Each structure stands twice: as structure tokens, then as C-alpha cells.
Amino acid sequence: MGEKRLGACDIGGTSIKMAFLTTEGDIIRKWSIPTDRSEGGLNIVSHIARSFNEELEQDGVTAADVIAVGVGAPGPADPVEGTISGAVNIGWENGYPLKKLLEEALELPVFIENDANCAALGEMWRGAGNGAGDVVCVTLGTGVGGGVVSKGMIITGVNGAAGEIGHITVVPENGFLCNCGKKGCLETVASATGIVNLYKAEGKDAPDARTVFERAAEGDAAAKRVIDRCAFYLGLAIGNIANTLNPAKVVVGGGVSEAGDVLLAPLEQYVRQFTFPRAMDVLSIEKAKLGNDAGVIGAAYLAKVMTV
Incomplete structure (x- = not known):
């Protein structure tokens, strides 16, 4: 068993940024994969899950070492229902069940939010907001x-x-x-x-x-x-x-x-x-202050506070 960590994902129209972070918000590892918008974004969830598990293996840890995964996605999010609407640059239908699909693929708790909101959480936690x-x-x-x-x-x-x-x-x-x-x-x-x-x-x-x-x-x-x-x-x-x-x-x-x-x-x-x-x-x-890292840091903060 390794040190417990938070998973984070920032889904954009051209790339998907992902990271593992400590519970204090320090980035352990970060990487990105292209966003596959073909077939109405049908393959995005499986690509995230595959990449996520490959990086876990590279670090010599397992999903059991991950507390939860926070996800920022474009379009209005319904965190309670776990759905995303209006993500037209990706091709998802209104009410796309992102939380359910990712939880099934990752076998971990997943919490979702709009990507701009995640960036705001990141800046608040570890950026210019200074806590x-x-x-x-x-x-x-x-x-x-x-x-x-x-x-x-x-x-x-x-x-x-x-x-x-x-x-x-x-x-x-x-x-x-x-x-x-x-x-x-x-x-x-x-x-x-x-x-x-x-x-x-x-x-x-x-x-x-x-x-x-x-x-x-x-x-x-x-x-x-x-x-x-x-x-x-x-x-x-x-x-x-x-x-x-x-x-x-x-x-x-x-x-x-x-x-x-x-x-x-x-x-x-x-x-x-x-x-x-x-x-x-x-x-x-x-x-x-955080630049392109704001989204994944904020997504990790979301995962942290939702599992406390």
C-alpha cells in the first residue's frame, strides 16, 4: 500500500489533464491525453480509466491507494445527479451521466463539477486565493x-x-x-x-x-x-x-x-x-497563479472535501 492520494481530471475540448495529488494539494504526478471527440465523445470515459490505471501501475500503487477522483468538465454540472449538460465541444448529450460511468470504469468514488468551478476551487485552495x-x-x-x-x-x-x-x-x-x-x-x-x-x-x-x-x-x-x-x-x-x-x-x-x-x-x-x-x-x-494546473488542483480539492 502506498500513500493515500487524490485523483483529478480536467476534461477539455482538445486534451484531458489528469493528476495524482496529496491530500494537501501537492501534485505527485500529472499527465494529459488527447480528447477523443469521435462518436459523440463515447470513448472519453474508457480512455480516462485506461490512462489512470496505467499511471497507477507506473507508480507501483493500486486503486485502493486512491481516496476519490474529482473531475472538472465543460458545461453546466449537476453534482448531485452526477450529470453534465451542454458540453457541445465534446459531443455529450444533455444529462450525460459522467459520474456513474466513471465510477463504473474506475471502481472509485467520483465527484464532478464544471471545469471553471474546479479552477476557482484550485486557485482558492493552493493559488492566488491563498486559502x-x-x-x-x-x-x-x-x-x-x-x-x-x-x-x-x-x-x-x-x-x-x-x-x-x-x-x-x-x-x-x-x-x-x-x-x-x-x-x-x-x-x-x-x-x-x-x-x-x-x-x-x-x-x-x-x-x-x-x-x-x-x-x-x-x-x-x-x-x-x-x-x-x-x-x-x-x-x-x-x-x-x-x-x-x-x-x-x-x-x-x-x-x-x-x-x-x-x-x-x-x-x-x-x-x-x-x-x-x-x-x-x-x-x-x-x-x-496556478495556470493550467488550477483545474486538476480544484478537482482534487472537490474529491477531498466530498470524502471528509
């Missing part, structure tokens, strides 16, 4: 993701839709159309795509958000206005979240956050402008 139990995570990538942690647990809402920060309306009139069908969502003005949208509204073109940031650094006035507008909308949303939830930290991650202080400095000023003073007194804005 604070009340943390809001905002991920600025192609879209805007989010996760809300209160007293160390994810807030999921009635049907798993809590924490959809990217779909807070920040442009109430004449906003850009969002993929969700609404107009004026935060995602349309604060994601990588949103920054390009704002730049086009200035009458200029850029292939990606990185280019807009580069042009701002070179003195492009339109690009500077776009970054300020992005920070404004993001600060408005975070301020209202802070007024509602009173978190200790807001953790900002994702590719767009790599712009650093050019975005985060004005963002902090706008958050201060829109946040109730008493809530602002205890709030700090932090850059995410």
Missing part, C-alpha cells in the same frame, strides 16, 4: 468564465448556472451579440474576442487581443481607449459581484490577464469606484 474561503475567480480567455467560492464550497445555484460572470449585462443598450443569445454580456467586451470587438468599434482592425495590447504599448490612442473600456466593464461587473458576495479576493486569470498591469491597474481603480466601501476594505484583486 481564503470566499473567492471569486474570473477567467478572461476566448470567452469570460467564472466561479464563486463561499466558505470553501462552490456556489452552483439551482441548476448549475451560478457563476456565469461572462453573461452579466454590462452594456444595457446597443451591445454586441453574445453566443448565449443575449446582447451586451461582459464576455462581448472583456474577453480576447471582446477586445477585438471594441477595437473594431473604433474603426480599426486587429487579428487578436495581443495585437491590441501591443499597439497600446506603442502609443495607439484607439487601443488605449479599448483597454480602458475593457477595464471599465470588467470593473463594473466585479464591483457588483463584490457588493453582492463580499469576497476576500477576486482572482483574475486566463490569457487576457497576461497583459499584466496595463489591464489590472485600471481594473483595480474601476473596481474601487464601483464597490461598496465596506466590501472594498477587505477585497484584493489578485492575478491567478
Whole structure:
């Protein structure tokens, strides 16, 4: 028998990240496999199980040394029913019974959650959240993701839709159309795509958000206005979240956050402008620390707290 460990899995559209961790959240081993989206994602569970068992064997341990497995997956999750819905980039039908199928394949307890929520748990536990139990995570990538942690647990809402920060309306009139069908969502003005949208509204073109940031650094006035507008909308949303939830930290991650202080400095000023003073007194804005490991660390935390 080896040291007891936690299993973790972060299912993405192109790859599946997996890891074994200690109960304190230190990664023992991590690896990834390609996501097989053929046949409606039918083979994903069996591929996870095979890879998981191969890595256990390589470590010279067995499934008996694993306490439980936490899994983050795209789309709204129903942790009670153990189902995932809306994972269109993988091909799973609504209500896909991920927990049941993985438990049968792994012969271990499995706990599931939305992937963005797992990343939020990871940052709360071992990342920029630094163990604070009340943390809001905002991920600025192609879209805007989010996760809300209160007293160390994810807030999921009635049907798993809590924490959809990217779909807070920040442009109430004449906003850009969002993929969700609404107009004026935060995602349309604060994601990588949103920054390009704002730049086009200035009458200029850029292939990606990185280019807009580069042009701002070179003195492009339109690009500077776009970054300020992005920070404004993001600060408005975070301020209202802070007024509602009173978190200790807001953790900002994702590719767009790599712009650093050019975005985060004005963002902090706008958050201060829109946040109730008493809530602002205890709030700090932090850059995410865990990168691609956030999902597996958060999934392991889920497995830990669900088996205590």
C-alpha cells in the first residue's frame, strides 16, 4: 500500500489533464491525453480509466491507494445527479451521466463539477486565493468564465448556472451579440474576442487581443481607449459581484490577464469606484497563479472535501 492520494481530471475540448495529488494539494504526478471527440465523445470515459490505471501501475500503487477522483468538465454540472449538460465541444448529450460511468470504469468514488468551478476551487485552495474561503475567480480567455467560492464550497445555484460572470449585462443598450443569445454580456467586451470587438468599434482592425495590447504599448490612442473600456466593464461587473458576495479576493486569470498591469491597474481603480466601501476594505484583486494546473488542483480539492 502506498500513500493515500487524490485523483483529478480536467476534461477539455482538445486534451484531458489528469493528476495524482496529496491530500494537501501537492501534485505527485500529472499527465494529459488527447480528447477523443469521435462518436459523440463515447470513448472519453474508457480512455480516462485506461490512462489512470496505467499511471497507477507506473507508480507501483493500486486503486485502493486512491481516496476519490474529482473531475472538472465543460458545461453546466449537476453534482448531485452526477450529470453534465451542454458540453457541445465534446459531443455529450444533455444529462450525460459522467459520474456513474466513471465510477463504473474506475471502481472509485467520483465527484464532478464544471471545469471553471474546479479552477476557482484550485486557485482558492493552493493559488492566488491563498486559502481564503470566499473567492471569486474570473477567467478572461476566448470567452469570460467564472466561479464563486463561499466558505470553501462552490456556489452552483439551482441548476448549475451560478457563476456565469461572462453573461452579466454590462452594456444595457446597443451591445454586441453574445453566443448565449443575449446582447451586451461582459464576455462581448472583456474577453480576447471582446477586445477585438471594441477595437473594431473604433474603426480599426486587429487579428487578436495581443495585437491590441501591443499597439497600446506603442502609443495607439484607439487601443488605449479599448483597454480602458475593457477595464471599465470588467470593473463594473466585479464591483457588483463584490457588493453582492463580499469576497476576500477576486482572482483574475486566463490569457487576457497576461497583459499584466496595463489591464489590472485600471481594473483595480474601476473596481474601487464601483464597490461598496465596506466590501472594498477587505477585497484584493489578485492575478491567478496556478495556470493550467488550477483545474486538476480544484478537482482534487472537490474529491477531498466530498470524502471528509
